[in-house]
Amino acid sequence: MAVAESAGLAPVLGFALVGVLGVGSQWLAWRLRMPAIVLMLLAGLAVGPGLGVLDPSRDFGSLMQPMLAIAVAIILFEGGLTLSLHSLSDAATGVKRLVFLGAPLGWAASSAALHWGAGLSWEASAVFGGIMIVTGPTVIAPLLRQARLKRRPAALLQWEAIVNDPVGALAAVLAFEVVTVLHSAASVSTAVTDMVVGIVGAIVLGVAGGWGLARSFRNALVPEYMKVPVLFVLLLAVFALSDALLHESGLLAVTVMGLWIANADLPSYVELRRFKEHATILLVSGVFILLAANMDRETLASLDWRALVFVLAVVFLARPLPVLVALAFTNVPWRERLLVAFTGPRGVVLVAVAGLFGERLAQLGIPDGDRVAPLAFALVAATVVLHGFTLTPLARLLGQNATATPGVMIVGGSRWAAALGAALKKLELPVVVADPNHAHLRQAREAGLETFWGDILSEAAEHKLDFVTYDKVIAATDNDAYNTLVATDLAPEFGREHVFQLKRVRQASARHALPATLGGGKIGLDETFFESNARLSEGWEFRVTKLSAEFSLEQWRAKNPEAVPFADLGPNGTLRLLGPEDKPKETEGTRLLVFAPKRQERKDDRRDENGNDTMKSA
Structure with missing residues (x-):
């Protein structure tokens, strides 16, 4: 020294x-x-x-x-x-x-x-x-x-x-x-x-x-x-x-x-x-x-x-x-x-x-x-x-806490956005659906979700929306270019790893492919706006499943081979949105948000009072 x-x-x-x-x-x-x-x-x-x-x-x-x-x-x-x-x-x-x-x-x-x-x-x-x-x-x-x-x-x-x-x-x-x-x-x-x-x-x-x-x-x-x-x-x-x-x-x-x-x-x-x-x-x-x-x-x-x-x-x-x-x-x-x-x-x-x-x-x-x-x-x-x-x-x-766990901001009103928002709300997470077209927000309003009528990138959104309440964004409009713009613009504020968007149409074409530096991450099945909404018409739905010692992730996969994990919420309140390559946590007490075909109730299945899937112990 x-x-x-x-x-x-x-x-x-x-x-x-x-x-x-x-x-x-x-x-x-x-x-x-x-x-x-x-x-x-x-x-x-x-x-x-x-x-x-x-x-x-x-x-x-x-x-x-x-x-x-x-x-x-x-x-x-x-x-x-x-x-x-x-x-x-x-x-x-x-x-x-x-x-x-x-x-x-x-x-x-x-x-x-x-x-x-x-x-x-x-x-x-x-x-x-x-x-x-x-x-x-x-x-x-x-x-x-x-x-x-x-x-x-x-x-x-x-x-x-x-x-x-x-x-x-x-x-x-x-x-x-x-x-x-x-x-x-x-x-x-x-x-x-x-x-x-x-x-x-x-x-x-x-x-x-x-x-x-x-x-x-x-x-x-x-x-x-x-x-x-x-x-x-x-x-x-x-x-x-x-x-x-x-x-x-x-x-x-x-x-x-x-x-x-x-x-x-x-x-x-x-x-x-x-x-x-x-x-x-x-x-x-x-x-x-x-x-x-x-x-x-x-x-x-x-x-x-x-x-x-x-x-x-x-x-x-x-x-x-x-x-x-x-x-x-x-x-x-x-x-x-x-x-x-x-x-x-x-x-x-x-x-x-x-x-x-x-x-x-x-x-x-x-x-x-x-x-x-x-x-x-x-x-x-x-x-x-x-x-x-x-x-x-x-x-x-003083009673001034908004929420213990940050929520999700969904940009783009649609039947798919309303269904996803309702499932996230079941997890007791704050959710807002934003769209500049008032008619697109009808289903979200009917589902009891908070909505914002306007452009999410406008100054009005900064003043009227509490951005601190949310730490994840899903750009899910029917306009791929706007989804990319939203994801790119909000990535510095929320973090690129917390910004997602639906798959762009004709993304595989070299003529229409955008640089990797633009847009957000993949989510769910990595499908387009039209493919995601079409699945709802085919009978798919968002469900919440709780893992436990009696109902492990392996057992859930065996019972739901077509289901796709969309997000997981850990016992400590940490939410992760999952892409097609991501694996959900297997920790006991984790709640999975899944996108899956509707199914009939089986004798060995039951749902708890909160609507979570469970499984009777042997």
């Missing part, structure tokens, strides 16, 4: 280590179904102050600060790019109150907690308090999926995180501009002038960059393959020009630029979103590892009892009180208000921006600046772990 500390890592090796740790932590968190930020924190602290393998200030030298500044600028640009004013206008009153009233109150309460709890100066508290408005959209999403909340509290938490992501960063930038100008200007009038010029200049540059980019894209002045590179270069140019005008105003400029592009209704917006998602995952991972590794043991040791008081004050006062005040006199029930008020995990954006601003504050001569980063780490670690373990029990206590 002493050799590593004295010699240090080569910059290229250091970059590679940061990338492996960051992306590796995200992947491992996905496999373990836990917040990635916890693993990234542990990884960064392990290779940094723990083992001394990586010291970013030593190994990267003068490149460290520019790298962090550019990475944070892109992260904030991504935050602005997620905020569509159309979506905000369609959001519930509770979301608007959380943004327009809750955010300023949260800023003030967080600053007070920092000043009186952690003992920071008002200057550092005002900057850090603005960042603390951000509740972490990358953290809240997996927590919501894990807790299976009801639609309205989940929507409130999710939209608050998305909207407040750029708002919190913007508040921190504005507060930092005030602190910077006040410390660098010779007089109050000069400070005010510099601040106004810098803020107005940053806004003008951000609007100009966003307007110019949108206009050039809309008028085909940039070829399709160059749109992402042009966006990236323009982002850096706006950041650098604004920063030259007033130090750190570049962060404000790129946030405004992202807001403008998000609301420009660009036809290439999907490609731009894909770029920012990929870039943000890499940058967030890298920034978090760098900041954690850059901590020293003395700084970590400075987290004394005042840091604990600060965290407790945020969790029990600075977060709940602004939320409860903001949601007062609304139609949100008090149980939902309590759940939202006591759920506020902070994420990577807070650490990234706080780490950058903390160093900037220290450079300005504010003695508390170097305490901002460790306090940010303490808050993030505490809230992620706390809410990760308490959100589900709290939601259960």
